[in-house]
Amino acid sequence: MIRFENNVFLLSNDRLSYMMRVGEYGELQHIHFGGITYFEDASELSVKPGLGWGINSNFDEKLSLQYWPLEWSGSGRGDYRETPLELGEGMPTFFRYKSHLIHKGNVPFECSLPGAHGAEETLEIILEDNKKIGLHLFYSLYDTAVVRRAVLVNNTDKDINIRKIASSQMDLNGKFDMITFNGAWSKEMHMETVPVGRTGVMIESTTGNSSAFHNPGFILKRKNTTETDGVCYGFNLVYSGNHYERAQLSSEGLTRVIQGISPNNFSWTLKPGEKFETPEAVLSWSDKGLNGLSHNFHHFVTENIVPPYWKDRERPILFNSWEGCTFNFTERKLLSLAKEAKELGCEMFVLDDGWFGERNNSRAGLGDYNVNLKKLPNGLKGLSEKIRKMDLKFGLWFEPEAVNPNSDLYRAHPEWALGYQDDMNVLGRHEYLLDLEKQEVQDYIVENVAGIIDDNEIDYVKWDMNRNSIALGAKAHRCILGVYSVMRRIFGPRPQVLLENCASGGNRFDLGMLCFAPQTWGSDDTDPIERLDIQRGYSYLYPLSTVGAHVSMAPHAQTLRQTPLSTRGNVAFFGLLGYELDLAELSQVDKFEIKEQIEFYKTYRKVFQFGEYSRLYCENGISMQVAYGDTVIAGLFHKLINAAPDYEFLYPTGLKRNAFYTIVSRAQLLRVGDYGSLLKNVIPVSVRPDGLIVRLANRMYKMKENTEKWEASGSAIVSGLPLAQLYAGMGYSEELRMEGDFLSNIYVISMKEENE
Ligand code: GLA
Numbered sequence: 001m002i003r004f005e006n007n008v009f010l011l012s013n014d015r016l017s018y019m020m021r022v023g024e025y026g027e028l029q030h031i032h033f034g035g036i037t038y039f040e041d042a043s044e045l046s047v048k049p050g051l052g053w054g055i056n057s058n059f060d061e062k063l064s065l066q067y068w069p070l071e072w073s074g075s076g077r078g079d080y081r082e083t084p085l086e087l088g089e090g091m092p093t094f095f096r097y098k099s100h101l102i103h104k105g106n107v108p109f110e111c112s113l114p115g116a117h118g119a120e121e122t123l124e125i126i127l128e129d130n131k132k133i134g135l136h137l138f139y140s141l142y143d144t145a146v147v148r149r150a151v152l153v154n155n156t157d158k159d160i161n162i163r164k165i166a167s168s169q170m171d172l173n174g175k176f177d178m179i180t181f182n183g184a185w186s187k188e189m190h191m192e193t194v195p196v197g198r199t200g201v202m203i204e205s206t207t208g209n210s211s212a213f214h215n216p217g218f219i220l221k222r223k224n225t226t227e228t229d230g231v232c233y234g235f236n237l238v239y240s241g242n243h244y245e246r247a248q249l250s251s252e253g254l255t256r257v258i259q260g261i262s263p264n265n266f267s268w269t270l271k272p273g274e275k276f277e278t279p280e281a282v283l284s285w286s287d288k289g290l291n292g293l294s295h296n297f298h299h300f301v302t303e304n305i306v307p308p309y310w311k312d313r314e315r316p317i318l319f320n321s322w323e324g325c326t327f328n329f330t331e332r333k334l335l336s337l338a339k340e341a342k343e344l345g346c347e348m349f350v351l352d353d354g355w356f357g358e359r360n361n362s363r364a365g366l367g368d369y370n371v372n373l374k375k376l377p378n379g380l381k382g383l384s385e386k387i388r389k390m391d392l393k394f395g396l397w398f399e400p401e402a403v404n405p406n407s408d409l410y411r412a413h414p415e416w417a418l419g420y421q422d423d424m425n426v427l428g429r430h431e432y433l434l435d436l437e438k439q440e441v442q443d444y445i446v447e448n449v450a451g452i453i454d455d456n457e458i459d460y461v462k463w464d465m466n467r468n469s470i471a472l473g474a475k476a477h478r479c480i481l482g483v484y485s486v487m488r489r490i491f492g493p494r495p496q497v498l499l500e501n502c503a504s505g506g507n508r509f510d511l512g513m514l515c516f517a518p519q520t521w522g523s524d525d526t527d528p529i530e531r532l533d534i535q536r537g538y539s540y541l542y543p544l545s546t547v548g549a550h551v552s553m554a555p556h557a558q559t560l561r562q563t564p565l566s567t568r569g570n571v572a573f574f575g576l577l578g579y580e581l582d583l584a585e586l587s588q589v590d591k592f593e594i595k596e597q598i599e600f601y602k603t604y605r606k607v608f609q610f611g612e613y614s615r616l617y618c619e620n621g622i623s624m625q626v627a628y629g630d631t632v633i634a635g636l637f638h639k640l641i642n643a644a645p646d647y648e649f650l651y652p653t654g655l656k657r658n659a660f661y662t663i664v665s666r667a668q669l670l671r672v673g674d675y676g677s678l679l680k681n682v683i684p685v686s687v688r689p690d691g692l693i694v695r696l697a698n699r700m701y702k703m704k705e706n707t708e709k710w711e712a713s714g715s716a717i718v719s720g721l722p723l724a725q726l727y728a729g730m731g732y733s734e735e736l737r738m739e740g741d742f743l744s745n746i747y748v749i750s751m752k753e754e755n756e
Helices: 039-045 287-304 332-345 379-389 408-412 441-455 472-493 528-541 565-573 588-603 605-608 672-681 692-700
Strands: 002-005 008-012 019-022 028-034 084-087 098-106 121-128 133-141 146-152 160-173 177-182 190-195 203-204 216-219 234-237 243-250 254-261 268-270 275-278 279-286 317-320 348-351 393-400 460-463 498-501 519-521 549-551 578-581 612-616 622-628 631-637 661-663 709-713 744-756
Touching: 002 098, 002 121, 002 549, 008 039, 008 121, 008 133, 019 039, 028 039, 028 160, 028 279, 098 612, 146 160, 160 279, 177 203, 177 528, 190 528, 190 565, 216 243, 234 243, 234 254, 234 287, 234 528, 268 275, 287 528, 287 612, 287 672, 317 332, 332 348, 332 379, 332 588, 348 460, 348 744, 379 393, 379 441, 408 578, 441 472, 528 549, 528 565, 528 612, 528 622, 549 565, 565 578, 565 588, 565 631, 565 744, 588 605, 588 692, 605 622, 672 692
Parallel strands: 317 348, 317 578, 348 393, 393 460, 460 498, 498 519, 519 549, 549 578
Antiparallel strands: 002 008, 008 019, 019 028, 084 160, 098 121, 121 133, 133 146, 146 275, 146 279, 160 254, 160 268, 177 190, 177 216, 203 243, 216 234, 234 279, 243 254, 612 622, 622 631, 631 744, 661 709, 661 744
C-alpha cells in the first residue's frame, strides 16, 4: 500500500514501512525505513535539530540541509555530506517536490537495465531544480524489500554532463557496523565487518563487472545485532557493472548510505529531452538478526528477481565436463562419461569449454561458433541426440562476450574488440572483450547462441565471462547495457532454457545477472573447505537455489587438499548439486557413495533448493540448516580436528516447541586406507597400510559409519543435541565419529507429531 497524506508518503505492508515527508522548502526528507509505522508516527519519528550546530550554511534562518535525513541531497546548498549527484563542472542542484504518481505494478525501464518484478504499486516522486532539471525517484514495495531508483531528466535546452549519479541515497538514524563481501578469483564472498565512522566505509568495483573483488551487496547492523537477534539493514543493486556503495556517519550522528553506478571515470552527456535511468537499489530490513535479513533477501530474490519460470522449479543434478576433461575430449570420452553420470543418477550432461573452433587451450577459438569436428565428428547434434537418448538433458558452455586474437572472428573484425580504436587492447586469459555497445556485435552473438540452442535443443546454457574489462565509466555502462540486451533477446523467448551465469566463478554474481539466469556458478574453487566460507558469504544475500556447487576431485586442483568424498558432497548439498571430475578415475566405493549422495539429494531436493536457510550457532565448526515444511536438514562441518575434543552439540533452530521430531544422521562411508598403520589395532591379521590388500579394500570395501538417532521434542532439541564423540585416539568404535580432519555430517530432522 502506498499513500500520501499531509505531505507524508507512507509505503507499508505487513512487515515493512518506508516513510518520507515533503519539507517546507520542497526538500524530500527521510523519516523511517523498518518495521510497520503509521501516518500518526511521522512527527514522532522525525529527528529534532533544535537550534542547530553553529557553523553550518543555512538554507534560510531555519533550515540547514546538513541536519536532516534526506531522500536526495543537493550540491552547493549546505549539505556537506556526500552527494548522490554531480553535474557539469560543479553545478549546484537542489530538487524540490513537484508532484507524484502512483502506478499499478512495476514501471518498466526504457533502457535495457533489468529490474525486479511483481510489485503491486510503484510510487514516482517528481522533483525539479530551479534550472528545470527533473529528478524522478521511483519506489516499489515488495514483501520483504523496498526497491528504489532515480531517473534524471534534462528539461533544459542545454546538454548536461553527469559525472556521478546514484540510484539511492538515504540517511539512517544512529551508528552501524558494515558487513561487506570481498575477495578475488577463487576466493569470492569473504565477509568483513568494520565500524562505520565519520570517515565512512566504501565499496567499489571498477572492473566493468560487479566483480569478485567487492560484491555490491552489503549489510549495516547495530553493534549488538547477532545472527538471531537485533536490527540490521541489507542493501544490494540490480546491476552487473561498475558499482559504488558508501556508508558514512555524519557529524550529527546519522548514517548516510549511497548505492549506485561507480563515478570512477564516469561522464555522460544528457541532451535536452533525454533521461538517464539508474539501476535499481534494493533495501531490506530485519529486527530478527542477520538470519532474519537473509530470509528476507532469499524471499525477495526467489519471488521478485529470478525469471518467474524458474522461481520454484527444481534444478537438475548436472555433470560438467570441465574439471575432468578440460579441453581434451572426444565424442567417445564424453559419451562414456555421460553413461557413467547417468548410472550414478545425474540428470543433465554439460559440455564445457573446448567444443568449437581451434579451442584446444585458452589461446584460440573464442568468438567462433563452428563445432570442432575432430573432437565431435557427428557435430553437436550427433552428441546431443545420443545424450538425450540416455535420458539425460544436455547443456552447453559459451563465452560469448570474448574473442581470442587467434580466431576467425578477430581476423575478420579486429575492430569489434574493446580497446581497438585506442590501440589499447589488453589481454586477459589470452582474450579481448567484444565491444558489446556495438549493435553488430550484439546481433552476431544473438544469432549464433540462439541458433545453436534451437538447432540442438539445448536445455541449459553456462554463460561464461572470463576476464575483467578495460572499458571505463560511461563506456563500461553502455557495454553492460549491451550484455543485458543480448541476454533478453536470447533467453526472453526461451524461458525454459536454464541459464547458469559464470564469470570465472563468481566474478559477476549479482542481482542484475540473476534477473536472466536463475543460478550462478559460485566459484572456480571447489575445494569443500574453502567453499564453506565462500558459500556462507553468499548465504547472507542470495538463496541456495542461485549457487552452483559441484563435487570435484581430491587432492583438489587448487589447494592440493585431500578431503573425504562425504564432505565434498555435504558441502555441495548446500547449493545446486553437480559433479565435475573424471568419473573414470573413481573406485567402486566412490561410485557407490556418489550414487547414495545423489539419491539423498533427490529425496530432499526441495528442502535444499527452496528451504529456508539459516546459519546455526556452532561451538567448534560451521553449521547451517534448511527448513521446508516439516523437514529440517542440518549440516555440521569441521576444518581441523583437535585431540581430546570437547563434547559437540547440534543447535537447530525454528522447530515447533510442541512437536516431536526424529533426528537421524546420514550414514557415510569410511575408507580403510585412511587409517594407515592404525588398522593393526582393529583387525587381527597384520596388513601393510600401503599393501595390495588395503589398497584393494579401500577401493572396493564399503565400510559404513554408524548412524545416530534421536527422538525428542522441538523445545528440547533447540537447547542442543549431544552428538557422538569425535575420535580421540582410543581406537575404533561404532560409537564414535571416525573421520578426522574435514569431517562433516548431515542430520535429517523430521516432524513426527504435533501436539495441540
Ligand atoms: C572458467 C569457468 C570454469 C570453466 C572454464 C572453461 O574458468 O569458471 O568453470 O568453464 O572457464 O574455460
